[in-house]
Amino acid sequence: MTLPGSYEPYDFANRRHIGPSPEEMTEMLRVLGVQSLDALIAETVPQAIRQAEPLDFGKPLSERGGLDHLRETANKNRVLTSLIGQGYHGTILPPVIQRNILESPAWYTAYTPYQPEISQGRLEALLNFQTLVSDLTGLDVANASLLDEATAAAEAMALAHRVTKSKATAFFVDAECLPQTIAVVKTRGEPLGWDVIVGDPFKDLDPERVFGALFQYPGVSGAFHDFSEVIRRLHAAKALAIVAADPLALTLLKPPGEMGADIAVGSMQRFGMPMGYGGPHAAYIAVKDIYKRSLPGRIVGVSIDARKNRAYRLSLQTREQHIRRESSTSNICTAQVLPAVIASMYAVFHGPKGLKAIAERVHRKAARLAEGLASLGFDIRPQAFFDTITVGVGPYQGLIMKNAVDYGVNLRKVGTDRIGITVDERTRPATLEAVWRAFGGYDLVYRDAYPEYRLPKALIRHSAYLTHPVFHMNRAESEMTRYMRRLADRDLALDRAMIPLGSCTMKLNATAEMLAITWPEFAEIHPFVPADQARGYAELIADLCDKLCRITGYDAFSMQPNSGAQGEYAGLLTIRAYHKSRGEGHRNVCLIPASAHGTNPASASMCGMKVLVVATDANGNIDLDDFRSKAEANAGALAAAMITYPSTHGVFEETVTDICAITHANGGQVYLDGANLNALVGLARPGDVGADVGHINLHKTFCIPHGGGGPGMGPIGVKQHLAPFLPGHPETGGNAMTVSAAPYGSASILPISWSYCLMMGGAGLTQATRVAILNANYIATRLESTYGVLYKGRGGRVAHECIVDTRPLLERAGVTVDDVAKRLIDCGFHPPTMSWPVAGTLMIEPTESETKAELDRFCDAMLAIYDEAQAIAEGRADKQNNALKGAPHTVEDLIGDWNRPYSREAACFPAGAFRVDKYWPPVNRVDNVYGDRNLVCSCPPMESYVKAAE
The missing domain is CATH 3.40.640.10 (Type I PLP-dependent aspartate aminotransferase-like (Major domain))
Structure with a gap:
């Protein structure tokens, strides 16, 4: 019985990230002709690879509970003033830019x-x-x-x-x-x-x-x-x-x-x-x-x-x-x-004069610091410097370093008898006084008198820089805010519409998961601080690694790679080190399917491996006979096989365990590319399938935002036998293989993925995977009768993405995949991945975050584009002068002369486009050939803008 005023519990965790409501899912399943989501998954994911136990992290945290837990973890980090330098500096981010x-x-x-x-x-x-x-x-x-x-x-x-x-x-x-x-x-x-x-x-x-x-x-x-x-x-x-x-x-x-x-x-x-x-x-x-x-x-x-x-x-x-x-x-x-x-x-914001003033202030602080320490009798080197000095301290290095920490400052050990100090934009007079006290200068007081510059005259800069007007704009906050808003309005991001890019997993970046990245306890920690100052980070990283191990079936993780490509590179280096440790350093052959992304063979090449390309069959799957033949022919030299699972074509290949077994039987290791992990979480584990190592794109499956093309994180997971060969770092030890500047890559964005796991829980993560598969199959079903879907699994289903074939439009109507993509912009969508892995096609990945309404808006737009192409094919529209060839259309197309055989309304307000909230691209179709032939890669002078507008 439901009492008056009460309500059924609402699953905030799932609904935060999962777009379709339960009622919408029922409607979508009816379109697919299946009774339940369980039935769809059974038709899609091979039973042989399904994980035995459900993913369980305990009860998921609410947003409030998750933020409280993050705060408790952050408070375990100690935020001192770090004058360690070595490539990392305290900074002041103007609030107008931060917000x-x-x-x-x-x-x-x-x-x-x-x-x-x-x-x-x-x-x-x-x-x-x-x-x-x-x-x-x-x-x-x-x-x-x-x-x-x-x-x-x-x-x-x-x-x-x-x-x-x-x-x-x-x-x-x-x-x-x-x-x-x-x-x-x-x-x-x-x-x-x-x-x-x-x-x-x-x-x-x-x-x-x-x-x-x-x-x-x-x-x-x-x-x-x-x-x-x-x-x-x-x-x-x-x-x-x-x-x-x-x-x-x-x-x-x-x-x-x-x-x-x-x-x-x-x-x-x-x-x-x-x-x-x-x-x-x-x-x-x-x-x-x-x-x-x-x-x-x-x-x-x-x-x-x-x-x-x-x-x-x-x-x-x-x-x-x-x-x-x-x-x-x-x-x-x-x-x-x-x-x-x-x-x-x-x-x-600062302009050339402001940047120079900041640099001069930094240098003056360094000079004042050096003068004070010299007055105490310490040996200061070098005599000419910008922001960094080293101080000879003899046997007192440890004592002074401890004193500095007691006064709230981190310094840097140099050898056994010197200390390095680097001042920065955040260094205050009190900071310099704290350093002097650490060295015994209790009576030294900061004075405003300008110190003597320590920059050699022969190296003083005389040439101009940042002369372009954009660096001389009015620096009132109102003008800066408007400039950034104008630029943002010219873009289309996830805050406006779905971005259905295949293999890119453009899913929700939940606000609650983003909040912590600017907290000082995470943001203001130098990567080389003593371990007791980063206990919160250590706890976060350890727990995230544990959760990733349970998700993937791997036994250990390295957080060092700070992109997916870096993860590939690190994973293959790990395999290489493993072979060398066994006296098999001669193993250098890497088998890679022809459909693989270009980073796969590029990463193998960077690791000194010889790439052998494996054919794919008519269904887009790895040709098992060709794979076996090449593995056996190179058994004495086989180092690795690189595969993507589900396949690059968006299919759960039935032979994946066979591929892994063949690789192992011939002495190689299996690298599994994590680009499509969003189709696996909670359903199947790469480590159970037979993979030995693989990277995870945390900026895809685990919700770190793409940021317009970075940042990213590509941590690698390995089975136990490869764990000793994971990347090390000169600051933290381990083996000599180092792939990124910092020990844990881009650590400050890891709280996003950790929060995602904590707030979703194991069941929520699994449901996200299931709905990603549902959304992809819903789009495939709605579009297959017109465009056709290229590849499907044995059950007639796709994984979390599908490849829609636009090549027939070229044959019948002269409409290219580029035309379709640009027309989608008129409809208010970011186009899907074009011409990869199959030229002339669109690879679509809706993710679990999109609602049924957005999926339908996209499908309606695609179907209307198909109708426009049909009109061309049937002679009802001009073959050259049509809405597809003219796309995308801008506000400029609403004014002036109009000599096109289609209406302005048809041009600018096609199916799927909003009327009130219409997205207007700022430019018409860009001429790529002109740009490559006339390569200009810095800001043109302002007069060129005037000429272009004439």
């Missing part, structure tokens, strides 16, 4: 800007970032960010090897480079046979022996040098010079480009991003113009749209920008877009 970028779903829920017409805001912000980097470094072209400084240095080394005319196989690294950078560069070089030499560039560098060299500016000890002469000698030997430079210091110091550097790399972390126990932070890479087409990662360029208006786009994107499959030396397919946008807005 309107970092905490705005319009920015953090967006996808990679592969569809430029609906990404103009992000693309402009990234173009600002590229201009910022190019100006500061004095080099011609920068990309739109990399993962961290250490991996950027490794990418620069690979770039140098790719383009140099030197025949050398050694690479030189300045001993003054950050320790984590040296470790990552060594890890990258070893499997490729590149000898990494570490030493003093003025004493130990022989340019004839190397294809490139990496220098730190300023060095980890605080010293900096003019490398111009060393670089001249490298160039004479046909080798390339790379400078890892602090971007804030470059507002005062001679830039690398003026020294003759070919490449510059570094971290933009101190441009507003908190330390976050290691990340996420945007790295940068910039090159001379001659190397721009070899630059790894994404490059934003300037093009024009169909009306000849200026438009931004990703340049060279049709080549996947250097994912050259098995011939690649880079697997970069992601970036740190959200942190890069924040860095660009930090520069817009």
Whole structure:
């Protein structure tokens, strides 16, 4: 009996993330012709791989309970003032940027800007970032960010090897480079046979022996040098010079480009991003113009749209920008877009004068600190510095370090008798007084008198930077807020509509799960603090790893890889180390299906493996006979097989256990790509199927937002026999394999995935998987009678995504998959994944987060597009001048002359489009060919905008 005023308990956990209501699910199941969700899963997921026990984490927490638990965990971290430096600095993120970028779903829920017409805001912000980097470094072209400084240095080394005319196989690294950078560069070089030499560039560098060299500016000890002469000698030997430079210091110091550097790399972390126990932070890479087409990662360029208006786009994107499959030396397919946008807005907010003033304040604090310590009789080195000094303390190192902690400050051990100190934007007078007290200077008092500058005159910067008007806009908060809002309004993110990208899992990023990332207890922790100051992080990471082990069937996890591609790379390195430990280091063959994403063979190539491509059959499945044949023929050399499960085609292949067994029987290990884990959680475990190692995209299945193309996390799970070979780190120990700058990658976003698991519970996570499969099959069923669905499992079902075939439209009506995608923009949707894994098709993944109403709106739009194509095929619409070829349509299309045979209403308000809340793309279709032929990768002068508008 229900009492008056009472109600049935409402499942907030499930309804937060799961779009369709129970009533809507019943309607959808009726369309599919099945009686229940259990029946659908039985038809879809092979019984042979179903996990025996249900996933159970205990009772899920409510939002309030989850936030309380997060707060309790956060309070176990101790937030001291960290003057450790070593590439990580305290920062001040302007609140207007924190609220309107970092905490705005319009920015953090967006996808990679592969569809430029609906990404103009992000693309402009990234173009600002590229201009910022190019100006500061004095080099011609920068990309739109990399993962961290250490991996950027490794990418620069690979770039140098790719383009140099030197025949050398050694690479030189300045001993003054950050320790984590040296470790990552060594890890990258070893499997490729590149000898990494570490030493003093003025004493130990022989340019004839190397294809490139990496220098730190300023060095980890605080010293900096003019490398111009060393670089001249490298160039004479046909080798390339790379400078890892602090971007804030470059507002005062001679830039690398003026020294003759070919490449510059570094971290933009101190441009507003908190330390976050290691990340996420945007790295940068910039090159001379001659190397721009070899630059790894994404490059934003300037093009024009169909009306000849200026438009931004990703340049060279049709080549996947250097994912050259098995011939690649880079697997970069992601970036740190959200942190890069924040860095660009930090520069817009402060402008060149503001950035220089911040740098000067930092330097003055360092100089005051040095003067005070020198007055106490301590040996201060170097004499010239920007923000970092080392202090000789003899046998008192431990005592002074402890004193500093007692006063609330972390310092850095240097050897056994010195202490390193790095001041930053957050350093206050009280901080300097605390440091002096730690060294015994109890009577020293901070004074406002300007200290003598410690920058050498020969290295003072004289060249201008950030001259573009965007960096000189009115800095009133109202103007900044409006600028960021204008850019956000030009984009289409999850806060507006479904983003049904196959293999990308664009699901809800729940607000309650996002809140903790800006809490100081998570955000203001240096990645190299003593362990007792990061107990909350340790507890969070350990519990998340445990939950991931229970979800996947693996026995151990490493949180170090900070992208999916990094996870692939780390997983294959783990397999390689395992084989070497058994005296089988000769195993170097990796079997990869032809349908695999380009990062798979690229990662294998980076690990020194030989890729053998395995055929797929007519149904898109791995050809088992071809797989067996190649495995057996290479039994003595087989290192690994890389598979994606469910398959890249969105199908649960029945032979997956056979593939794993064949690999093991021939001496190899199985790497399972985690791109499609959203179809497995709670239903099947990769470790039970037979996989030995695999990565998890926490930015997909576990709700970390994509942020416009990063941040991401790609932790790897392994079976017990591989656990000893997981990545280590120079700060935390373990084996010598280091793949990211920080021990736990982008640790500050891990609370998102942890919260997701805590608030959903095991049953909620399983239900999310079941509904993801339901939503995909609902779309497939509604569209199959028109478009046709390419691949299905034995039961006639797809997994969590489906491939819709648009190729017949090209044959009948001349309508390309690109035309369909751009028309979907008119309908208010982000198009699905285009032409992958099958050219001329759309791969659709709705996720569990979308309601039936949104799924129906999408299906209605797709069916209306099919009807428009039919009208062309039947001669009722012009073959060239039609709504599909003209898409997408902008507000400009509502005014002026209209000489098209279809109406403006049909153009701008097709099926699925909202009338009141219509999304208007800011530009018409972008000309990709023009953009590649006229590659412009930094902010054009303002007069060019005027000319374009004429």
